[in-house]
Amino acid sequence: MGFAYRASQTFRVLLAKPGSEDLVLAKQHLPPPLEQLFLQMSAADQVHGVSVLRSLLARGEGDPDLLAAALLHDVGKSQARLQLWERILIVLASWLFPSRVRRWGENEHTGWQRPFVIAVRHPFWGAEMIRQAGGSQELIALVLRHQENLPADSAREIDRLLIRLQEADGLN
Ligand SMILES: [Fe+2]
Numbered sequence: 684m685g686f687a688y689r690a691s692q693t694f695r696v697l698l699a700k701p702g703s704e705d706l707v708l709a710k711q712h713l714p715p716p717l718e719q720l721f722l723q724m725s726a727a728d729q730v731h732g733v734s735v736l737r738s739l740l741a742r743g744e745g746d747p748d749l750l751a752a753a754l755l756h757d758v759g760k761s762q763a764r765l766q767l768w769e770r771i772l773i774v775l776a777s778w779l780f781p782s783r784v785r786r787w788g789e790n791e792h793t794g795w796q797r798p799f800v801i802a803v804r805h806p807f808w809g810a811e812m813i814r815q816a817g818g819s820q821e822l823i824a825l826v827l828r829h830q831e832n833l834p835a836d837s838a839r840e841i842d843r844l845l846i847r848l849q850e851a852d853g854l855n
């Protein structure tokens with residue numbers, strides 16, 4: 684995939700806003716306190732969550748925690764509002780230098796590395812937000828671990844759900 688294509692794709696995704704049918708679909712898969720968390724997310728993250736949900740539904744997935752995790756896996760990003768340029772930087776740098784991005788995200792940076800801290804830590808922040816809103820243990824685990832490297836052959840059901848979530852996240 685070329686750089687220009689990737690960059691224009693990034694802009695298109697980051698400027699998207701959810702439609703009313705997206706919000707209706709999200710509501711069907713979230714109890715009210717969790718729907719409130721969803722609505723706190725940026726418009727671009729809401730669109731992304733609904734796209735991940737649609738990918739899972741299209742593949743016949745029906746686990747309620749998995750479908751809620753599709754919508755909420757990136758909710759931790761709402762703890763630190765990112766500027767559009769910071770979001771673009773994350774997407775492009777994660778694509779170009781993934782291991783450096785992981786290293787930048789591991790410390791408490793406040794300068795230009797702040798977006799990478801969010802990229803690495805948002806699963807932990809999101810899991811805590813969902814715990815406080817009364818989400819299930821399975822939903823908390825799915826959000827907490829959504830960026831974890833998983834053994835492809837794990838027999839655990841939670842790992843199977845995580846692999847489904849990561850595949851759909853990667854497509855959207
Ligand atoms: Fe994420």
Ligand SMILES: [Fe+2]
Nearest residue numbers: 731756757852
């Ligand atoms: Fe995501």
